[in-house]
Amino acid sequence: MPIPSLQVPRLQVSGLAVARGDRNVVEALGFAVAAGEILHIRGRNGAGKTSLLEVLCGLRTPAAGTIDGQPDAEHRHWLGHKNALNPALSPDENLRFWCALSGHVDADVGQALQRVGLKAQRHRPCGSLSTGQRRRAALARLLALPRPWWFLDEPLAGLDHAGIDLLAELLDAHGRGGGAALVTSHQPLPQGVAGVRTLELRS
Amino acid sequence: MSAASAVFRRELLLAARRPAEWAQPLVFYAIVALLFPLGIEAHDPALKVFAPAIVWVGALLAALLGVERIFRGDLEDGTLEQLLLADAPAPLLVAAKLGAHWLLTALPLVVAAPFLGIALGLEPLAVKVLTLSLLLGTPTLMFTGGFAAALTVGAQRAGILLPILVLPLMTPAVIFGGGAVRAAASGLSFDAPLYFLGALLALTVTLLPFATAGALRNAIE
Amino acid sequence: MWTWFHQLASPPTFYRFADVLAPWLLGLAALLIGVGVYGGLFLAPPDYQQGDAFRIIYVHVPAAALSLSIYTLMAVAGGIALIWRMKLAEVAVVAAAPVGASFTALALLTGMLWGKPTWGAYWVWDARLTSELVLLFLYAGVIGLNQAYADPRAGARACAWLALVGVINVPIVHFSVTWWNSLHQGASILSVDGIRNPKISGDMLWPLLVSLGGFYLFFGAVWLRRMQNEVLWRERNARWAQQTVAA
Numbered sequence: 001m002p003i004p005s006l007q008v009p010r011l012q013v014s015g016l017a018v019a020r021g022d023r024n025v026v027e028a029l030g031f032a033v034a035a036g037e038i039l040h041i042r043g044r045n046g047a048g049k050t051s052l053l054e055v056l057c058g059l060r061t062p063a064a065g066t067i068d069g070q071p072d073a074e075h076r077h078w079l080g081h082k083n084a085l086n087p088a089l090s091p092d093e094n095l096r097f098w099c100a101l102s103g104h105v106d107a108d109v110g111q112a113l114q115r116v117g118l119k120a121q122r123h124r125p126c127g128s129l130s131t132g133q134r135r136r137a138a139l140a141r142l143l144a145l146p147r148p149w150w151f152l153d154e155p156l157a158g159l160d161h162a163g164i165d166l167l168a169e170l171l172d173a174h175g176r177g178g179g180a181a182l183v184t185s186h187q188p189l190p191q192g193v194a195g196v197r198t199l200e201l202r203s
Numbered sequence: 204m205s206a207a208s209a210v211f212r213r214e215l216l217l218a219a220r221r222p223a224e225w226a227q228p229l230v231f232y233a234i235v236a237l238l239f240p241l242g243i244e245a246h247d248p249a250l251k252v253f254a255p256a257i258v259w260v261g262a263l264l265a266a267l268l269g270v271e272r273i274f275r276g277d278l279e280d281g282t283l284e285q286l287l288l289a290d291a292p293a294p295l296l297v298a299a300k301l302g303a304h305w306l307l308t309a310l311p312l313v314v315a316a317p318f319l320g321i322a323l324g325l326e327p328l329a330v331k332v333l334t335l336s337l338l339l340g341t342p343t344l345m346f347t348g349g350f351a352a353a354l355t356v357g358a359q360r361a362g363i364l365l366p367i368l369v370l371p372l373m374t375p376a377v378i379f380g381g382g383a384v385r386a387a388a389s390g391l392s393f394d395a396p397l398y399f400l401g402a403l404l405a406l407t408v409t410l411l412p413f414a415t416a417g418a419l420r421n422a423i424e
Numbered sequence: 425m426w427t428w429f430h431q432l433a434s435p436p437t438f439y440r441f442a443d444v445l446a447p448w449l450l451g452l453a454a455l456l457i458g459v460g461v462y463g464g465l466f467l468a469p470p471d472y473q474q475g476d477a478f479r480i481i482y483v484h485v486p487a488a489a490l491s492l493s494i495y496t497l498m499a500v501a502g503g504i505a506l507i508w509r510m511k512l513a514e515v516a517v518v519a520a521a522p523v524g525a526s527f528t529a530l531a532l533l534t535g536m537l538w539g540k541p542t543w544g545a546y547w548v549w550d551a552r553l554t555s556e557l558v559l560l561f562l563y564a565g566v567i568g569l570n571q572a573y574a575d576p577r578a579g580a581r582a583c584a585w586l587a588l589v590g591v592i593n594v595p596i597v598h599f600s601v602t603w604w605n606s607l608h609q610g611a612s613i614l615s616v617d618g619i620r621n622p623k624i625s626g627d628m629l630w631p632l633l634v635s636l637g638g639f640y641l642f643f644g645a646v647w648l649r650r651m652q653n654e655v656l657w658r659e660r661n662a663r664w665a666q667q668t669v670a671a
Contacts, residue, residue: 021575021576021577022576022577022658022659022661023661057288058288059284059287059288059423059424060424061509072290073288073290074290076288078284078285078288080281080284081281082279082280082281082284083280083281084280084281084282084284084285085281086213086217086276086282087280088217088220088221089213089217089220093216097209097213098285100205100206101206101209101210101286101289101291102206102289102290103206103290105205125220350589354569354582354585354586355569355572357578358569358572358573358579358582359572359573359574360571360572360573360574361572362572364565364568364569364572367561367564367568368565368568368569368586370561371558371559371561371562371565371590371593372589374554374558374561378554406592411589414585414589417506418585421578421582421585422578422582424575424578
């Protein structure tokens with residue numbers, strides 16, 4: 001699937017401080033991510049991975065420092081701990097909503113759901129799906145709307161072995177296609193993903 | 204614009220999936236308004252005097268019932284953070300959501316108002332003014348309720364804070380709404396309260412979505 | 425001048441600044457309130473209509489004026505907190521609310537005590553009293569909202585939004601006596617007409633103005649102290665805070 005060209009090829013961060021509550025969990029952080037790179041942000045629970053990713057994506061503002069080249073809404077995907085799937089609606093309906101929200105009413109939702117292995121469940125309410133199936137449905141959003149920047153927060157959580165392999169394939173294809181991804185995980189990323197750099201957060 | 208209509212349609216779809224949730228305020232409203240005549244003697248003139256207040260307070264309580272749910276579900280399943288990250292301006296999406304809720308929760312109240320007004324013994328002119336006042340005032344109730352809901356949805360220990368917050372914000376609409384109907388029932392001019400309701404409508408629908416979106420952004424931080 | 429403002433925004437600098445200023449404000453406030461209340465109670469002549477009952481004006485008017493001013497200041501601080509994400513502005517919002525609520529309650533209470541002998545009723549649902557009561561509920565909402573949040577910064581920002589939206593009530597309270605038929609008397613001092621042709625006699629006016637000034641200074645002192653407390657609590661893990669407490 002062709003990926004639209006990166007808006008700005010590099011995400012550059014310098015002197016970044018991230019606060020959670022009244023404390024700074026991250027201080028004076030500097031790094032850069034370019035096209036084709038997968039940045040794995042790792043650290044123990046509570047090290048500040050999620051807060052950092054939220055700041056990088058634009059959900060929260062940093063306590064200090066600058067972020068250059070932050071992608072705008074059209075060029076990024078955020079996959080948080082929660083799947084953004086309403087339990088009363090089916091994966092198909094949920095995905096169609098997210099596509100309509102970005103103005104892409106003609107996106108191929110069926111193919112995205114098939115790719116993640118949810119063809120049989122696509123019309124069942126998300127509340128009746130298992131955790132792993134819901135996570136896959138959330139991943140389908142990344143496929144239905146091709147965007148260059150992926151911000152994935154603990155994407156491995158809730159996935160079985162097949163799901164982890166699927167994620168590895170998607171990440172690899174994304175990186176090879178010229179996209180970039182920032183992934184937080186306290187586990188190591190699965191094998192088979194090219195171009196992974198690691199950023200370790202110590203609390 | 205298509206983003207706003209997508210949000211709008213989704214709210215309607217969700218209500219269709221869970222009709223009991225949607226019908227609850229309407230049933231509550233009918234119970235409140237119709238139980239009053241049972242408490243007072245059937246042809247007691249006092250009923251006519253209190254009718255505007257009964258209908259208006261019933262509308263306020265019914266609106267209050269539905270308001271808590273407006274953003275909580277979206278916060279819990281992660282939809283809220285996606286909406287705030289989207290390209291479309293957050294205040295527009297908030298307005299679309301609250302507009303859909305008005306259609307689902309308040310419009311039935313407005314449609315039911317004439318029947319309730321007559322059942323409570325109001326004259327035809329007063330019934331007309333009652334319906335008009337509800338039409339003008341319920342959007343204000345919905346949008347201020349949405350703002351209060353946005354403030355409390357991010358709070359961990361909210362408890363009964365929502366009604367306390369909502370009360371000062373909704374009071375003006377209830378005062379003017381009830382006042383308009385009372386004036387019409389007494390044969391006095393009812394223009395001024397209706398104009399005030401209109402002014403409140405214009406202010407809340409245009410400005411409150413910005414404050415609501417800001418409060419929601421604060422809630423997900 | 426802006427650098428001074430910027431420096432003041434730093435919590436330790438503000439703490440030291442407030443430590444120096446607050447006692448002076450408090451002392452001056454005590455003096456002015458003392459003089460004003462003495463003048464009002466003993467020096468001003470009795471009113472030809474109300475007799476001595478009018479003397480409650482020397483507490484009622486400052487309390488009411490402060491209830492409005494404090495909410496306005498809260499809204500301004502809230503705007504600053506939201507636009508520039510200034511920690512100190514957030515603290516200012518949260519610290520002001522209980523003081524404003526107290527003054528509002530005092531204004532309502534003294535108004536009720538004044539209303540009984542003059543209007544014959546403790547309470548009427550006219551525009552001014554109702555909107556002042558709404559103001560009390562707004563203050564209560566701000567206080568409650570702050571307590572409901574676990575994260576103090578997010579809570580303060582939510583309060584800032586509520587302060588901003590509710591500030592529309594302040595001009596409503598002030599102009600309610602001109603816009604609607606109200607039992608409450610019109611603006612005697614703070615109106616264009618009131619300044620040109622004073623409606624209140626001079627020997628009754630000066631204790632009121634002195635008392636008013638004293639109350640404002642008192643609020644300033646109390647606000648600074650409350651902000652100091654709040655700042656110290658929020659920054660309790662910082663070195664400057666621990667050194668201050670240890671000293």
